[in-house]
Amino acid sequence: MPASQKVTMIQDAVQLVKGYPQVHLTVDCVIFGFDENKLKVLLIRSDLETYQGKWSLLGDVVHENEELDAAADRVLLERTGMTNVYLKQVQAFSRVDRHPGGRVVTVAYCSLLNIRDHELQITDNELHWHTVKTLKEMAFDHKEILDACYSWLQKRIQEHPLGFNLLPEKFSLRELQNLYEAILNVELDRRNFRKKFFSMDFLVDTGELETDVKHRPGKLYQFNFDKYEKSKRKWIGIDF
Amino acid sequence: MPASQKVTMIQDAVQLVKGYPQVHLTVDCVIFGFDENKLKVLLIRSDLETYQGKWSLLGDVVHENEELDAAADRVLLERTGMTNVYLKQVQAFSRVDRHPGGRVVTVAYCSLLNIRDHELQITDNELHWHTVKTLKEMAFDHKEILDACYSWLQKRIQEHPLGFNLLPEKFSLRELQNLYEAILNVELDRRNFRKKFFSMDFLVDTGELETDVKHRPGKLYQFNFDKYEKSKRKWIGIDF
């Protein structure tokens, strides 16, 4: 044993941890949807009097023997009735005064789902979809959390195929482009957009066409996640 | 007030929060350095008997009225004596059994510093630099945390100018390239690497040359962070 290691080892880890301070821990889900060519987010009215009338993200405390991902999954299941939803941890928020009831640290999750895939069953607290673009004040630091998750999504959607979670399984290229334009807040050239996606070669032509559309229907495609996973590359190239 | 809002408002937020379960919360810092053309990480021996001989990240509990960023800053200051160090939150880790002493959720931070800028003053618990590449077992889930932060760094360094935090203020292009090659584990063409960085136009020629090098000395450059901040662009382009 080297001379420098003269530290007494701690034998009782449980005793050690008991001496640690504790905090209240929650998860908050930023649940995005896409409808009417607009990015939407699912919110409820806050039930805290301090924030009366303000909109709030869907969240809950993390249970005693529950992982963060599981807590977020649970929130999603309880509120939308859906399992297997796209859900990723984004960031922890820890401002000391972020909750009027005391010290509450929260971990934000970003969730993407197809609005049409589920009906809002329980609409307690006026649970419904809001247009992200026009959303202003919110309860707690939830606007800050929403902004962080939206930025995360904007960046992420350019590099990873997660936008498809916001669309039906079969979608037209126009729908896909509308999605990107709405999220990134840009206008894209239709021809170059198609070229780009076709050249990636992950879109499968289903042979089906759009229905209930009052003009020439477009082809419907599916995203081939398997193929994408297999051909995923690490190196992008230095650029900033 | 709409008919759907029949929820009783909670008036006493403090009382509400008191009913929440609590967890122990820590931060763990993955402190990267660069030396001998290798990416290094600063570790100590775990002082838990369970993990005797295993290496551990530098971490600490989050204090009662302390934000996560502040806690990470404090860990860094206490261990390296340095302030104003590059430090970013990466991810929360919450496996229920990740700590033998009980439920401890941790938030991982990635830190980048120039090894030469500080001397390891306090070398308790054999605090020293380890080569990332050859590191195997670690205490707790710290290997998993390290891997996550390393992946984060690999991706981040391609899109943001954070690598410079690992180098002295004035550096040669060869040093910069060595850094990228070490972190990304690739070989890069020297000519194209230079061309790329010069075309970004953020490198300032200091007019100085390398010293103490036993061959033709290279020019020393500085990174112009101000200019970068001003010209930062949002749109990258869809590609995955």
Add this chain to the structure above:
DNA sequence: CCAACAATGTGTATTATTTACATAAAAATG
């Protein structure tokens, strides 16, 4: 039924970026 309309679907020329590759010049070494 047919003309007007609206959106889909495709191609090409231009420009910019990335990649591959070779040689000259400067300093250190013996």
Add this chain to the structure above:
DNA sequence: CATTTTTATGTAAATAATACACATTGTTGG
């Protein structure tokens, strides 16, 4: 002063991004 090592730079070819135009298909309304 010749040798060695590393810096420094340029150019051609391939690839990718952009800008842009027209034919096609189905819908709608007269």
